[in-house]
Amino acid sequence: MTEKAVPDIVVGRLPVYLRILNYLIDEGRYITSSQELGDRLGISSAQIRKDLSHFGEFGKQGTGYDVMFLRDQLQKILHVDRRWSVVLVGAGDLGHALAHYRRFNDAGFDVVGVFDSDPQKIGQQFGKYMIQDVSTMGEVIQEHKVKMGIIAVPPAAATEVAKEMIKLGVVSILNYAPVTIMVPLGVRVQYIDPVVHLQHMAYYHNEEAL
Amino acid sequence: MTEKAVPDIVVGRLPVYLRILNYLIDEGRYITSSQELGDRLGISSAQIRKDLSHFGEFGKQGTGYDVMFLRDQLQKILHVDRRWSVVLVGAGDLGHALAHYRRFNDAGFDVVGVFDSDPQKIGQQFGKYMIQDVSTMGEVIQEHKVKMGIIAVPPAAATEVAKEMIKLGVVSILNYAPVTIMVPLGVRVQYIDPVVHLQHMAYYHNEEAL
Numbered sequence: 001m002t003e004k005a006v007p008d009i010v011v012g013r014l015p016v017y018l019r020i021l022n023y024l025i026d027e028g029r030y031i032t033s034s035q036e037l038g039d040r041l042g043i044s045s046a047q048i049r050k051d052l053s054h055f056g057e058f059g060k061q062g063t064g065y066d067v068m069f070l071r072d073q074l075q076k077i078l079h080v081d082r083r084w085s086v087v088l089v090g091a092g093d094l095g096h097a098l099a100h101y102r103r104f105n106d107a108g109f110d111v112v113g114v115f116d117s118d119p120q121k122i123g124q125q126f127g128k129y130m131i132q133d134v135s136t137m138g139e140v141i142q143e144h145k146v147k148m149g150i151i152a153v154p155p156a157a158a159t160e161v162a163k164e165m166i167k168l169g170v171v172s173i174l175n176y177a178p179v180t181i182m183v184p185l186g187v188r189v190q191y192i193d194p195v196v197h198l199q200h201m202a203y204y205h206n207e208e209a210l
Numbered sequence: 211m212t213e214k215a216v217p218d219i220v221v222g223r224l225p226v227y228l229r230i231l232n233y234l235i236d237e238g239r240y241i242t243s244s245q246e247l248g249d250r251l252g253i254s255s256a257q258i259r260k261d262l263s264h265f266g267e268f269g270k271q272g273t274g275y276d277v278m279f280l281r282d283q284l285q286k287i288l289h290v291d292r293r294w295s296v297v298l299v300g301a302g303d304l305g306h307a308l309a310h311y312r313r314f315n316d317a318g319f320d321v322v323g324v325f326d327s328d329p330q331k332i333g334q335q336f337g338k339y340m341i342q343d344v345s346t347m348g349e350v351i352q353e354h355k356v357k358m359g360i361i362a363v364p365p366a367a368a369t370e371v372a373k374e375m376i377k378l379g380v381v382s383i384l385n386y387a388p389v390t391i392m393v394p395l396g397v398r399v400q401y402i403d404p405v406v407h408l409q410h411m412a413y414y415h416n417e418e419a420l
């Protein structure tokens with residue numbers, strides 16, 4: 001096991017493999033193959049075998065993968081065989097959807113606090129959360145040993161929020177604000193921007209056909 | 211210009227360049243450099259120059275890029291120098307946030323209809339939209355010449371919705387449902403799954419430090 005050497009792009013596919021394994025378990029399946037996984041994910045079975053080979057031997061030649069075993073192993077590799085506490089900053093529409101996104105909970109991610117800097121929002125009920133003052137985020141982070149944060153604030157505020165999170169010990173940030181955030185070594189940011197995806201696909205539209 | 215030959219990963223970075231150029235314009239800037247863009251995006255200036263070189267010559271040696279010119283060119287290249295009509299299927303929490311996401315509008319993407327299959331939801335007001343029966347989606351798609359769709363339904367329904375969209379002429383799908391969708395040649399799907407991002411980052415957490 002040389003986890004350190006695994007390319008990030010391979011790591012990024014593991015959650016997708018984990019997702020399909022969970023569906024197979026829901027379907028009552030016990031055994032699968034790289035062929036079936038590949039077919040259901042639209043990638044080659046060779047790619048899947050190669051990706052998994054970075055982490056060990058999970059299947060026997062000719063008998064395929066034990067679905068639950070592989071699921072459990074991937075959960076361990078990804079460190080998601082445990083629960084993670086997450087703080088969420090930004091109590092807007094998007095923040096509301098994220099705070100109550102059931103799949104976070106199903107996957108072991110618990111939003112332990114929702115924060116905003118708007119005095120009009122602080123103290124308000126927000127679905128099952130109460131919106132807290134972002135300046136008090138440190139207490140919650142400390143109490144729950146939070147290492148992960150989600151940013152759903154307007155672009156102008158995102159860098160400041162990220163800095164504060166990092167100062168308080170957060171090392172993984174999921175950033176919905178449409179800005180690039182510079183972070184120190186050891187801190188990771190992943191970005192979700194639906195506009196980027198739509199524009200990316202627009203490139204391939206044949207203008208003549210429109 | 212050999213657009214066909216441009217690697218998809220390069221195309222995927224153009225919207226991010228476009229985003230930063232728009233910020234520079236908002237800041238009142240007229241000239242920028244690959245160095246500045248790189249610094250603000252956390253990538254190398256060489257990468258930016260190489261990416262842009264696929265599409266032509268946008269800057270002069272030593273004088274940098276004209277911000278507005280480069281912005282306009284990127285918009286043309288991405289086919290986002292026009293407005294796009296988009297249908298949205300799935301009138302849940304996430305669908306609500308997406309239907310009212312201001313940046314879609316700012317970027318030229320107009321959600322022209324919100325659809326669901328739940329009889330309890332159909333006909334209900336949904337912010338500024340009225341939820342329509344997904345079985346009537348064809349009329350809206352035809353009327354607005356819709357080529358893009360957003361899926362925000364539960365995983366079990368996503369494949370069916372995608373099939374229907376594609377049958378009706380949609381060729382670009384932004385899929386928020388946590389399932390992989392198989393599509394015919396000529397149709398593109400991009401995925402947004404925040405759980406995948408959190409799990410991806412969890413991999414890098416040092417367990418000893420927890």
